[in-house]
Amino acid sequence: MATVLETPTGTTPTVTPARQGFWRNLWRVLRRKPTRLAGSLIVALFVAMGVIGPFLYPANLPIDAGNAYAGPSGSHLLGTDFQGTDVLALLVTGSRYVLVAAVIAAACTVVVGTGIGLYAGYRRGGPDSVLMRITDFIITIPGLPLLLVLSTLWKYSNPLTMGLVLGVTGWGSVARAVRSQTLSLRERGFIEAARGLGLSTAHVVRKELLPNVAPYVAMNLLISVTVYIYLEVGLFFLGVLPFNENNWGVMINQAVQNGVTQTGQGLSYLLSPLVAILLLTLGIVLLVDAMDEVFNPRLRED
Amino acid sequence: MVAATQATANAAATAPPAVAVRDLTIVYKTPAGELPAVSNVDLYLPAGTITGLVGESGSGKSTLALALLNAVQKPGRIATGSIDVEGLGNLVELPAKRLQEARGGEIGYVFQAAQNSLNPLKTVGKQLLDLGRSHGVKDRAGLVRSARQLLARMGMDAARVLDSYQHELSGGMRQRVGIMFALVLNAHVLVLDEPTTALDMISQANVLSIVRAVHAERGLTTLVVTHDIGVVAEVAEHIAVMYGGVLVEQGPTEDVLRAPKHPYTRALINAIPRVSGDPSVARPLPGRPPTLETIPKRGCVFRERCAVYAERNLPECVTEQPPMLPVADGPGRLVACHAVGTKESVR
Amino acid sequence: MRKLPLRLAGHLVRALVMIWVVATFTFFLIRQMPGDPVAAQYEQLVQQGMSPDGARNATQLTYGFMPTGSTWSQYTHYLWRLLHFDLGRSTQTLGVSASSEVLTGAKWTIGLVLAGILLSFAIGAVLGVIAATRRSSGTGDALTITGSLFHAIPQFVMALVLITVFTVIWPVFPTDGNVDILVDPGFNGPYIASLVSHATLPALAYALSMFGSYLLTMKSSVISVLGDDFVLAAELRGLTRGIRFRYIARNALLPLFTIFALTIGFMFGGAVFIEKAFNYPGMGVTLVNSIGHRDYSTMNATFLLITAAVIVANILADLLYTAIDPRVRRGGTAGA
Numbered sequence: 001m002a003t004v005l006e007t008p009t010g011t012t013p014t015v016t017p018a019r020q021g022f023w024r025n026l027w028r029v030l031r032r033k034p035t036r037l038a039g040s041l042i043v044a045l046f047v048a049m050g051v052i053g054p055f056l057y058p059a060n061l062p063i064d065a066g067n068a069y070a071g072p073s074g075s076h077l078l079g080t081d082f083q084g085t086d087v088l089a090l091l092v093t094g095s096r097y098v099l100v101a102a103v104i105a106a107a108c109t110v111v112v113g114t115g116i117g118l119y120a121g122y123r124r125g126g127p128d129s130v131l132m133r134i135t136d137f138i139i140t141i142p143g144l145p146l147l148l149v150l151s152t153l154w155k156y157s158n159p160l161t162m163g164l165v166l167g168v169t170g171w172g173s174v175a176r177a178v179r180s181q182t183l184s185l186r187e188r189g190f191i192e193a194a195r196g197l198g199l200s201t202a203h204v205v206r207k208e209l210l211p212n213v214a215p216y217v218a219m220n221l222l223i224s225v226t227v228y229i230y231l232e233v234g235l236f237f238l239g240v241l242p243f244n245e246n247n248w249g250v251m252i253n254q255a256v257q258n259g260v261t262q263t264g265q266g267l268s269y270l271l272s273p274l275v276a277i278l279l280l281t282l283g284i285v286l287l288v289d290a291m292d293e294v295f296n297p298r299l300r301e302d
Numbered sequence: 303m304v305a306a307t308q309a310t311a312n313a314a315a316t317a318p319p320a321v322a323v324r325d326l327t328i329v330y331k332t333p334a335g336e337l338p339a340v341s342n343v344d345l346y347l348p349a350g351t352i353t354g355l356v357g358e359s360g361s362g363k364s365t366l367a368l369a370l371l372n373a374v375q376k377p378g379r380i381a382t383g384s385i386d387v388e389g390l391g392n393l394v395e396l397p398a399k400r401l402q403e404a405r406g407g408e409i410g411y412v413f414q415a416a417q418n419s420l421n422p423l424k425t426v427g428k429q430l431l432d433l434g435r436s437h438g439v440k441d442r443a444g445l446v447r448s449a450r451q452l453l454a455r456m457g458m459d460a461a462r463v464l465d466s467y468q469h470e471l472s473g474g475m476r477q478r479v480g481i482m483f484a485l486v487l488n489a490h491v492l493v494l495d496e497p498t499t500a501l502d503m504i505s506q507a508n509v510l511s512i513v514r515a516v517h518a519e520r521g522l523t524t525l526v527v528t529h530d531i532g533v534v535a536e537v538a539e540h541i542a543v544m545y546g547g548v549l550v551e552q553g554p555t556e557d558v559l560r561a562p563k564h565p566y567t568r569a570l571i572n573a574i575p576r577v578s579g580d581p582s583v584a585r586p587l588p589g590r591p592p593t594l595e596t597i598p599k600r601g602c603v604f605r606e607r608c609a610v611y612a613e614r615n616l617p618e619c620v621t622e623q624p625p626m627l628p629v630a631d632g633p634g635r636l637v638a639c640h641a642v643g644t645k646e647s648v649r
Numbered sequence: 650m651r652k653l654p655l656r657l658a659g660h661l662v663r664a665l666v667m668i669w670v671v672a673t674f675t676f677f678l679i680r681q682m683p684g685d686p687v688a689a690q691y692e693q694l695v696q697q698g699m700s701p702d703g704a705r706n707a708t709q710l711t712y713g714f715m716p717t718g719s720t721w722s723q724y725t726h727y728l729w730r731l732l733h734f735d736l737g738r739s740t741q742t743l744g745v746s747a748s749s750e751v752l753t754g755a756k757w758t759i760g761l762v763l764a765g766i767l768l769s770f771a772i773g774a775v776l777g778v779i780a781a782t783r784r785s786s787g788t789g790d791a792l793t794i795t796g797s798l799f800h801a802i803p804q805f806v807m808a809l810v811l812i813t814v815f816t817v818i819w820p821v822f823p824t825d826g827n828v829d830i831l832v833d834p835g836f837n838g839p840y841i842a843s844l845v846s847h848a849t850l851p852a853l854a855y856a857l858s859m860f861g862s863y864l865l866t867m868k869s870s871v872i873s874v875l876g877d878d879f880v881l882a883a884e885l886r887g888l889t890r891g892i893r894f895r896y897i898a899r900n901a902l903l904p905l906f907t908i909f910a911l912t913i914g915f916m917f918g919g920a921v922f923i924e925k926a927f928n929y930p931g932m933g934v935t936l937v938n939s940i941g942h943r944d945y946s947t948m949n950a951t952f953l954l955i956t957a958a959v960i961v962a963n964i965l966a967d968l969l970y971t972a973i974d975p976r977v978r979r980g981g982t983a984g985a
Contacts, residue, residue, distance in 0.1 A: 137667060140963065144918040145936055145955050149948060152940055153681060230803035237805055238925055240940050252809070256926070267813070274806050281801050373885055405887035419882035421896050423903075423975060436889045467975045483886055 025294045032293075039286025046280050050099035053092035087251075087272050094247040094273070101159035101166065101232055106224040108167025113174025114217055118209055120175070121182025122191070122201075132179070139172035147231065151240050166228050174220055181213045215295035219288050226281045233277060248273035318388065320491060320523035321347040321370065326383030328365055328374055330594060337594045339365045339378060341547045341603075344626055347491075347540075349388065352517055352524040354534030354555065356570070357544035358591040366544070367493050367527045371405050372396070387491060407437050409491040410484025415477040416500035420468040426479055427464035430486070437487055445486065452482045456512050474505040478512065485516060492517070492524045498533050510537050531570060535559055540634070543567050546592045546603035549626060553635035563629060563637040565610045602640065610641045653978070656971060660964045664957075669728075671956050675949045676727050680720075747950040751935060755954060758924065758931030761848060762916045765855025769912070772856060773863020774905060780864060781871035793868065800861025805922035808854040812926060815850060851927045858919070859912050863905055870901045903974060910966040917959050932958075 030036045120131040146169055154161055185191065185208070194204045235241055236249025239257070255270035328340040340362045347353050357363040368374050369385060372393040385393040390404055405411075413419040421429055427446070434445045450460040456478045463471070463479060471479065477497065484492060497513065498506040514537055517524050526538055534541050534555060541559070542552045543566065551564040562568045566587075575584040589607040597603055601620040605611050611619050618624070618640040626638040694704035734748050776792050783789040799807075874880065874897055883893045921933035928934070932951055939947035971977050 137670065140667065140914065140956075140959060141671065142914060142918040142955055142959050144921050145933075145952055148921065148936055148940055149675065149678065149952050152943075152945075152948070153678060226801070230805075234803065234805050234922055238921065238937050240937055252805075256809070270809065270813070274809060277806060278802065285797075285801060368885075371885055373881075375881070402887045402889065405885055407887060411882075411885045413878065413882055417878040417882075419878050421879050421883070421900070423899055423973075424896075425975075432888060432892050433886055436887055436892055467979065469976050470979065480882075 026290065029290050029293045036286050036290040039283045039290065042279055042283030043287055046095065046099065046276075046283065049092055050095045054096050057089050057093055087269050090246055090251055091248070091272050091276055094251060095276070097159045097162075097247040098229055098232060098249070101162040102225045102228040104160060104163025105166035105170065105228040105232075106221050108164055109171045109174055109224050110217055110221050112167065113171035114178050114213065116171070117175040117178025118182055118205060118213070121179040121186065122205070122209070124183075128179075131175075135172050135175045138169070139176070141169075143169050144231065144234070147235060148238070148240055151235065162232055163228075166231060170224065170228070174217070174224075177216065177220070178213050181216060182209060185209060185212055215291070219291050219295075222284050222288050222291075226284050229277060229280065233273070248276065318349070319346040320349040320388045321345075321525075322384075322386040323366075323370075324384050324386070326366070326369060326385065327381045328362070328369055328378055329381045331377035331379075332594060334595060336381070338381070338597070339547050339594060340369070341623070343383070343547075343549050345542060345549060345552070347523050347525060349523050350521050351540055352514075352526060352538045353540040353542060354538030355525060355527045355542050355544060356529065356531055356534055358529055360591050360593055361544045362547040363527045363529075363544050364495060367411075367495050367525065370491070370493050370525065371409055371411055372401055373405070373411075389490075403437060406433060406484070406489065407487050408489050409493065410487075410489035412477070412480045412484045412492070412494040412497060414496045414499050415473040415505075418468060418476075419480050420476065422468050425465055425467055426471075430464065430483070433483065433487070439487070448488075449482055449486045452486060452516075453478070455516070456481065457508075474501060474508070477501070477509060481512065481516070485520070488520075490520075490522060492522045494524070494526045496528055497526060498528065498530060506533075513537060531559070531574065543570070546597045548603050548623065549636075549638065550604065551637050551639075552626070554632065557632050557635060561631065563631070563635070563642050564604075564639050565608045565641070566604050569607075569609070610639075614641060616640050653968075653971065657964075657968065660967065664960045664964060667960055668953065668957055672728065672731055672953060673724075675952060676724060679945050679949065747944075747946040750947050751932060751950040751954050754930055754932040754935040754951075755958070757929060758917075758920050758933060759958065761851055761924075761929065761931060762855065762913075762920060764848060764852040765859070765916060766909075766912060768852055768856035769859040770863055770905065770909075773860040774867050774902065776860070777864045777867025778871055778901075780868040781875070784868070784872065789868075792864065796861040796864035798861075799857055800859070800865075802858060803922075804854065804858045804919040805926055807858045808851070808923045808926035811850050811854050811857075847929075851923050851929055854923050854927075855916060855919070859916065862908055862912065866904050866908055867901065870904045871897070874901045906966065906970045906973060909969070910963045913962040913966060914959050917955055917962070920955075 030040060116131055116135065120128040120135075147165065150165055150169075154165060190208045190212075191204060194208055199207075233247075233249035233252065236247060237252045237256070239253050251273045252270065323343055323345040326340055326343045326345075327338055329336040329338050343366065345353075345355075345366075355363050355366065365374060365378060369380060370387075370393075372380070372385065374380055380394055383394070387393055387404070387409065390396065390400070390408060393401070393404075396404065420426065424432075430446065430449050431442060433439075434442055439445050446464070449464065453460040453463055458475060458478060463475065468476065481494075494513065497509050501509065510533065513524065513526070516522070526533065528534060538555050540553065541555045543550050543558075543564065545566050551558060551562065551567045558567065559571060562571055569585075569587040573584055573586050575581050587607060592598070592603065598605060601618075601622060602608070602611070602624055605619050608619070624638045624640045626636045629635050629637050629642060690707075691704050694707055695701060699707065773796070776796070780789045780792040780796075783792075877900070880893070880897060883896055888896075920931060921937060923929070924931045924933035925937055932955055936948060936951040936955070939945070939951060
């Protein structure tokens with residue numbers, strides 16, 4: 001049996017095939033299950049809401065005092081709040097803070113967690129033990145109570161501050177996971193081989209380690225966004241933080257404070273932010289499912 | 303020597319067999335329909351004998367072994383045929399309760415050394431008591447005593463083993479514990495699935511000598527399922543060769559190995575390298591054993607790899623599965639081959 | 650069994666270190682507050698005419714340690730008082746020490762969290778078995794998806810939804826509090842009934858938010874165990890169905906205990922939400938209220954106790970697992 005070697009003709013493409021392949025893969029995977037497409041649409045919708053939404057409304061939303069606690073109707077798609085402000089408007093304007101803080105927190109977590117995890121896994125020995133003790137500590141401390149205690153110190157009016165504080169408290173599990181990934185890569189000889197070739201640490205980290213932990217980190221980034229949204233909305237819901245502008249957590253807090261749960265009036269005011277959170281979570285989960293398949297292709301089940 | 307084997311063979315041939323498998327067909331459900339893993343097998347295990355069932359992986363021998371306890375796992379099932387065990391009747395028709403008692407109580411099964419056949423969360427001793435309880439054993443002390451005797455007989459520290467968990471025992475120890483479980487309730491039929499696989503040479507020799515010893519001491523009827531002809535040569539009086547779900551040759555071990563009649567058996571033996579002499583004399587059998595899906599539905603299952611068919615091209619080989627027929631060479635010798643009996647096969 | 654005391658000792662050491670770190674953290678945190686409250690109270694009392702000694706004592710009463718002197722001496726004094734469980738007094742509820750303030754709430758929180766964990770464990774385990782045995786049918790899939798879905802819902806959302814459904818739309822359960830104050834406390838029927846009815850929704854909120862992990866873990870565990878060799882071996886040795894079922898069950902349940910520890914931390918963290926939503930007087934509410942009222946000694950005490958509770962629960966979970974799994978208890982192979 002003769003084998004034929006094909007010589008490449010033409011010029012190599014300027015875009016690296018890997019990068020091109022990723023997006024194409026993603027698109028293919030998204031198309032395969034319609035739910036995933038729905039998921040990415042939902043996420044895109046919320047992103048749009050966060051970015052352009054507040055520009056669509058005036059700085060001070062109109063109050064319609066006579067129409068408080070109204071249910072969904074033609075003029076107010078999601079009803080009104082205790083002051084008569086349109087709930088949909090509140091939802092849209094309140095989304096920016098929530099989303100920005102969550103994204104910053106997730107980014108912070110990922111950067112710190114990955115850095116620590118990589119370093120600990122790479123160095124091992126003394127620094128590793130110390131870092132892992134610290135990580136264990138961070139993981140064990142109950143996050144929410146800690147955030148509450150910290151809230152006495154810092155006011156989270158700025159989404160940046162909120163994001164940073166959240167991120168600093170939550171990097172524990174990412175660090176652990178990245179560290180174990182690094183350790184297993186080490187087992188597989190990548191690192192030793194690269195060092196044997198005389199490649200610098202920076203190169204090893206950038207070219208060998210990062211690409212291998214990147215998929216996990218990317219998916220974790222998205223999931224963390226959902227977790228952080230809960231946390232911040234929850235914090236506002238508890239009413240421990242002073243607020244000067246509206247956001248979803250504030251909406252829930254106000255709804256409960258104004259007795260929605262007691263009387264049942266203005267239900268849509270309470271439920272809208274809740275449903276928004278759930279929807280966004282659903283979208284992200286579906287998107288992560290798609291990414292999971294791109295990075296870990298499984299055999300088709302049919 | 304020849305006279306002695308002749309005599310025992312005669313005696314064995316006239317007494318009713320301890321296990322009689324008749325026309326057994328076991329099928330597996332696949333996306334392509336129900337395919338046979340074992341086809342029309344007739345196998346007789348005379349009382350008090352050790353029979354070795356030889357075949358490559360995928361030949362159906364393990365499925366056949368499980369069938370002897372009527373324990374073929376889904377998606378397989380026994381389609382036709384009967385399995386008569388002395389004292390029990392047809393296993394296929396036994397009511398569930400009687401079957402449960404028979405398993406362990408009258409027929410014992412020993413797993414491979416590599417498999418974890420014990421509950422990892424309980425000590426051996428506790429599992430022994432569970433066994434006793436399941437079989438309605440009233441004399442628990444007596445049961446433990448028998449177990450201790452068996453374990454000691456096999457060269458183990460009985461007290462320590464009974465107090466151990468599975469992960470604290472080595473592969474060889476686990477296998478011997480498995481043998482103990484199979485025999486402690488005084489079963490009279492013993493089935494061993496690949497008893498020497500995954501063991502080092504010394505442990506292999508140990509296990510085989512244990513099998514021979516307990517078989518003789520207790521007058522068991524034993525079936526050893528293996529892919530290793532050497533094991534059969536060492537320990538079994540009878541040999542049955544299986545290929546593609548079909549029994550192709552049976553008979554007294556020495557006779558069959560010395561003068562194999564079926565082309566497959568011959569090829570198996572030719573493939574064994576000799577310890578002395580020219581190693582290139584050993585010739586592997588070309589091709590691959592069939593899988594469930596590739597077993598030919600018509601004609602002889604061995605046809606495609608058969609040297610005799612390649613040479614003589616008998617039309618029957620294509621159209622019908624050769625029946626298992628006795629050959630004149632000696633009592634108890636059966637071969638399923640169209641080429642045998644029509645003309646003396648060329649060596 | 651030799652390893653057990655060693656493990657325990659290791660845990661205790663780590664636990665003590667952690668508590669010490671947390672205590673130190675909160676100590677310095679309070680000092681960092683805008684307008685150092687400790688110094689502030691001291692100053693204020695002195696201004697109001699109290700003698701410096703008197704002011705010092707009064708402040709010490711409030712915070713549990715000496716408000717003057719070098720930071721180091723204050724710190725060591727603080728730790729000393731901590732060992733005596735003296736964390737000062739509550740500034741919102743006068744005359745009550747911070748520690749007792751926290752402890753009154755603690756038993757409610759722990760009770761509720763315990764009920765929630767047990768419920769979610771039980772629900773998750775049972776549904777997990779069903780999901781595993783019916784995995785090729787619609788039921789199995791539906792259960793799996795339901796589990797994942799509920800798991801993704803944040804706890805306060807769950808709590809609020811439950812409140813909305815079961816107290817507003819369909820008033821079946823009481824809306825808040827832990828017990829009807831009109832009923833006499835004690836071991837009598839109406840009191841216990843009232844306790845249970847008030848605890849049902851909150852416990853359910855915990856359970857529904859956590860059962861997903863147990864369900865998914867149990868499902869994969871059962872599927873894996875069913876394929877294990879010893880299951881077939883048990884059948885071939887003629888073991889009865891009852892005994893075989895127990896073999897499978899105990900092996901399948903094992904992985905659930907490993908996630909036990911994870912869920913505990915989660916639960917205690919979420920206690921804040923659920924107690925606030927249901928107005929249940931536990932540690933969570935105490936914490937939130939103390940922050941709102943700037944009652945730092947109580948806040949300190951509560952935070953410490955919550956952390957301690959999580960640590961203790963983790964230790965117990967680990968010991969429990971060690972006791973259950975002989976492979977961890979007695980590792981290694983004996984000689985051939």
